[in-house]
Amino acid sequence: xxxxxxxxxxxxxxxxxxxxxxxxxxxxxxxxxxxxxxxxxxxxxxxxxxxxxxxxxxxxxxxxxxxxxxxxxxxxxxxxxxxxxxxxxxxxxxxxxxxxxxxxxxxxxxxxxxxxxxxxxxxxxxxxxxxxxxxxxxxxxxxxxxxxxxxxxxxxxxxxxxxxxxxxxxxxxxxxxxxxxxxxxxxxxxxxxxxxxxxxxxxxxxxxxxxxxxxxxxxxxxxxxxxxxxxxxxxxxxxxxxxxxxxxxxxxxxxxxxxxxxxxxxxxxxxxxxxxxxxxxxxxxxxxxxxxxxxxxxxxxxxxxxxxxxxxxxxxx
Ligand SMILES: Cc1cc2nc3c(=O)[nH]c(=O)nc-3n(C[C@H](O)[C@H](O)[C@H](O)COP(=O)(O)OP(=O)(O)OC[C@H]3O[C@@H](n4cnc5c(N)ncnc54)[C@H](O)[C@@H]3O)c2cc1C
Numbered sequence: 001x002x003x004x005x006x007x008x009x010x011x012x013x014x015x016x017x018x019x020x021x022x023x024x025x026x027x028x029x030x031x032x033x034x035x036x037x038x039x040x041x042x043x044x045x046x047x048x049x050x051x052x053x054x055x056x057x058x059x060x061x062x063x064x065x066x067x068x069x070x071x072x073x074x075x076x077x078x079x080x081x082x083x084x085x086x087x088x089x090x091x092x093x094x095x096x097x098x099x100x101x102x103x104x105x106x107x108x109x110x111x112x113x114x115x116x117x118x119x120x121x122x123x124x125x126x127x128x129x130x131x132x133x134x135x136x137x138x139x140x141x142x143x144x145x146x147x148x149x150x151x152x153x154x155x156x157x158x159x160x161x162x163x164x165x166x167x168x169x170x171x172x173x174x175x176x177x178x179x180x181x182x183x184x185x186x187x188x189x190x191x192x193x194x195x196x197x198x199x200x201x202x203x204x205x206x207x208x209x210x211x212x213x214x215x216x217x218x219x220x221x222x223x224x225x226x227x228x229x230x231x232x233x234x235x236x237x238x239x240x241x242x243x244x245x246x247x248x249x250x251x252x253x254x255x256x257x258x259x260x261x262x263x264x265x266x267x268x269x270x271x272x273x274x275x276x277x278x279x280x281x282x283x284x285x286x287x288x289x290x291x292x293x294x295x296x297x298x299x300x301x302x303x304x305x306x307x308x309x310x311x312x313x314x315x316x317x
Pocket of ligand 1: 205206207208209229230231232233244245246247248249250260261262263264265266267268271281282283284287299300301302
C-alpha cells in the first residue's frame with residue numbers, strides 16, 4: 001500500500017485538530033505517516049498527542065534549526081524525507097507557513113502541487129473552489145509526489161482512537177537552508193476566543209456594525225465562537241486585519257458562520273461560503289448574502305443579536 005505523509009501542525013505545544021483532518025483525508029489514499037518537526041527534546045510530547053484518526057506511524061524529526069532557520073529548514077527536512085521515501089502524497093494544512101513549505105518541497109523534489117484543496121479523494125484527486133467559490137475544480141498531480149495543502153475544517157476528522165508507532169530522527173539544515181536566520185520571535189498572545197481559521201463557529205461583523213462590535217462579540221462568546229470581520233470593517237479600523245474573512249483575508253469553513261451586517265460581496269463569500277451552515281442577520285431583505293444563507297433574520301443586528309445571546313444563554317442554563 002502506498003504511503004501518504006502528513007505534516008503535523010501545532011502551536012504552543014498543542015497539536016492542532018487540522019492534523020487529524022489531514023490524517024483522515026490521507027488515509028483514504030494510503031498508509032499515513034505523520035511527520036512532526038520539533039525542537040530537540042520536544043517531539044515525543046507532540047507525537048503522544050496524535051491519538052486520533054487512522055495514522056499508522058509518527059516520525060519525529062528533531063532539530064534546533066527549525067526555530068533558528070524557520071520555513072527553509074522545515075522545507076528541507078520534509079524534502080529529504082519525500083526524496084527518500086517517495087510517498088504517493090504529502091498533505092499539509094493550508095496556512096501561510098504550510099503553503100510556503102509545500103511550494104519549497106514541490107520545487108526541491110520536482111513534484112506537482114495543489115493548494116487550498118477542500119477535499120482529497122482515495123485517488124488523490126483534490127477538490128478546489130476557485131473564482132470566489134463559483135467554480136469547483138477537480139485536479140490530480142501527474143508528476144512526482146502529490147503535494148496538496150488542505151484548508152482547515154474541510155474534511156470531517158475521524159476521531160477514533162489510534163496508537164501509531166513512533167520513530168525519531170535528527171536533522172541538520174544545510175548551509176543553503178541557513179541563508180536567512182530568525183533573530184527573535186514572540187509567542188502569539190492567544191485571546192480567549194478560538195483561532196479564526198480553526199473555529200467550529202465564526203460570528204462576523206461588517207459595515208452594519210458601524211464600528212460597534214460589542215453585540216457581535218457577545219454573541220460569539222455565548223456560542224464559544226471566533227469573531228471575524230468584513231473588509232469594510234477592517235479597512236475602517238474597527239477590527240484587526242488579521243481577523244478579516246474573504247479573498248484578501250482568511251478563509252474559514254466552520255460548522256456555523258453567522259454574518260451580521262455584511263452584504264455578501266463576492267470577495268467576502270470567497271472566504272466563507274464553504275461553511276457548513278450560514279446564518280445571516282441583515283436589515284436589508286435584498287442583501288445578496290441571503291442567497292447563500294441557510295437561515296436569515298431580516299432585522300437590526302443591535303436588536304437581533306442581544307436577543308439571540310439571551311436565547312442561547314437561557315437554553316444553556
Ligand atoms: C480586490 C478586492 C479584495 C477584497 N477582499 C475582501 C475580503 O477579503 N473580505 C471582504 O469582506 N471584502 C473584501 N473586499 C471588499 C468587498 O468588495 C466589499 O466591499 C466588502 O465585503 C463589504 O463589506 P460589508 O458587507 O461589511 O459592507 P457593505 O457592503 O456596506 O454592507 C453592509 C451591510 O450591512 C447591512 N446593515 C447596515 N446596518 C445594519 C444593521 N444595523 N443591522 C443589520 N444589518 C445592517 C446593510 O444592509 C448591508 O447589507 C474586497 C474588494 C476588492 C476589490
